[in-house]
Amino acid sequence: MKLHGTMGIKDNTLYIGGVSTKELAKKYNTPLYVFDEELIRGNCREYKEFFKVKENKNKIAYAGKAFLTKYMCQLINEEGVYLDVVSGGELYTAHKANFPMERILFHGNNKTLDEIEMGVNLGVGIFVVDNFYELDILEKLCCEKNKVQNIYFRVTPGIDAHTHKYIKTGQIDSKFGFALTNGDFYMAVEKLKDYKNVNLMGIHAHIGSQIFEVSPYEEEVDIMLNLVKKLKEDYNVEIKEVDFGGGIGVYYTENDRPKSIKEFCEKIIEKCDEKCQELNIKVPTLILEPGRSLVANAGSTLYSIGSIKEIKDVRTYVSVDGGMTDNIRPSLYQAGYECAIVDKMNNEEGSHKVTIAGKCCESGDILISNTNIFDIESGDILITTSTGAYGYSMASNYNKIPKNPVVFVNNGEDKLICKRQSYEDLLSLEL
Template identity: 40%
Template structure:
């Protein structure tokens, strides 16, 4: 059973906003430490992060603006490094990657997962140790595999028969013998959105355990002396808040490890259970404790391997969202406030689905507050919407803001450090916002915001 099982939300989260207990004005000003960055506070009524006033951030860098609490992110990296001291922690770069994040990872001693040649290029550009990089992807190109080989990445996770052949050929050409893992689809159904559940058989990732494809991949790799098979990889989904699915996946992977030992006399030394650990986005949600997570996963792997008569392999985990997600907020300026009588008030901000598509894509939920001041006005049922030409351009579907909200006010949305910038687009030709890191009262740009010139560059 789970060591840290907790529902995705409490009973209030399942109610419609008008059915929930009434809110007091003070509730609207609250900064819940379970949801907001660790250095967040109300200072003279204004939201501050990393000791920086959001009004100063908006004045100096404009809005929309991604704000990343450096101390929060680094502290979570250290939490993982400590909790998994006898294992390997590889940050899942797809959550959010830039040169500065890679530098933080190097400082804090973590590894890195990349899923494309572009992500690999970011890591190599700042001298990140290639042996601490794992290369993922269900359709790695020849160019991507070649670059990974020549850079000397630590592991390549193979995803298909074609890739095994392709990688073997490229390795032989260069006289190299890369370490590889097999991505195994274990048939575990994570309790998450269809588009972020990744271990059932009917999807694009991995080689099925149930059909025998994973076992056949083992045979093909072991037949190629230019590839070194070192372990199995599994990823069961995203925004997962208990260990039950990991336990089932580990047990199923153990059956394959036993089969490999019996059929080939080979004992694989590594096991990668992926990532996907959840964070708190709204009231009532609770993220897993990292130490309890580490202890729980270690206990699971040890028990299933002992039960199967196997030596315990070295464990790898791949957190992404839990490292960078809680430390990020997005700052917007209110443009219009439109009351739809009898329903709710539509609050339009100067960004939208181009800087956060998760609500439209997954039905994600968020917490937002009036950030530029405190208010004692009564709660107003609101919907935070963007400026795009789409009725589905929604950031927060149903929540409360103060009734005296006005154009020019600043709204902050919590827990946007993961996937928002990574999935950002130029829909309706909106430039992607800057990313600013804050720490010790100082703000510095780590990713420049785009301009109209950037949008037009490359057009003939």
């Protein structure tokens, strides 16, 4: 199992942020989400440095859908990062955390009337407008409230990134954005001639998730900056900001070969500079929206091992006290993960090939298939790494299973930032 961030081994036991994972399991019970705060902050700072936030006034906006709590909002605010939200719930979380509304980008392909009104009333900095329906509602609402709202148009650039079909979004057959190839984007620009209460500040595109190569982003830069020039020449519309979305891939297993934050940022900046020089246009303010790559490797999940079922000549199932309710990605995307026993980190005897199974009443509730693990027995504490993105945020109460608590660790201290859901919490909305 690869160690990330502040992970280290002391007396055969795994520590994160200077805190024993075995002691965390004792203190908070399992299942438990554990986040390495130093790693998250370090990732924020790397993005800001290598994307030239200070020098060029570029922006990093954290894609909150990956993992969002009030504490996370406070953390990225302290780090000077913007926030991308995609629902009223995420927006409300940011509001309650006192995140600056002017540093929020409000995404979503079907914002409801209530969500749009909430965003306008709270003073959201940018609405990323996804369709004609939203554009019309936003103009009407802002007119009624005598407000002018800054917007980006979300562009579907026609890039088919090589990733899982459920998490690629840049191709023309997508529920997101105004397509370039069928003329929808230009129709939206034409409509702005009659609209006085929305102000087109920029354009946005997102080509997918868990992308390991820089070349799709270079293609995106090419398309988006050509579009900036075309809008100026053909429509007299000046685009001041260009948002390239997120999607930068991270390490989950030894099969993954992610590039560094530095390499991605520098390649994108370099391509933008070259393209603007070629087109003889001013370099706009550039935005990236990392989500997974800020938090995935910073998060881990601790489980207690229960039953171990050996089916001779077939498979050994090792069952844990969590599963698809706290990490749906293996069932949804066939996502891979690594694991270990937290107080047997240096053991190299008694290797077993096992399948880590969850406790839900579903045959598909499998966290890791056919992994080698050493000296395993019931009662052990198992860790799966790189669960910081889309674990907590996609968690469910299937089988009436309460959601896990969340703990941040840093400099030898642990901090509970989200309580474990109780059975009473589970029924609190039922009448």
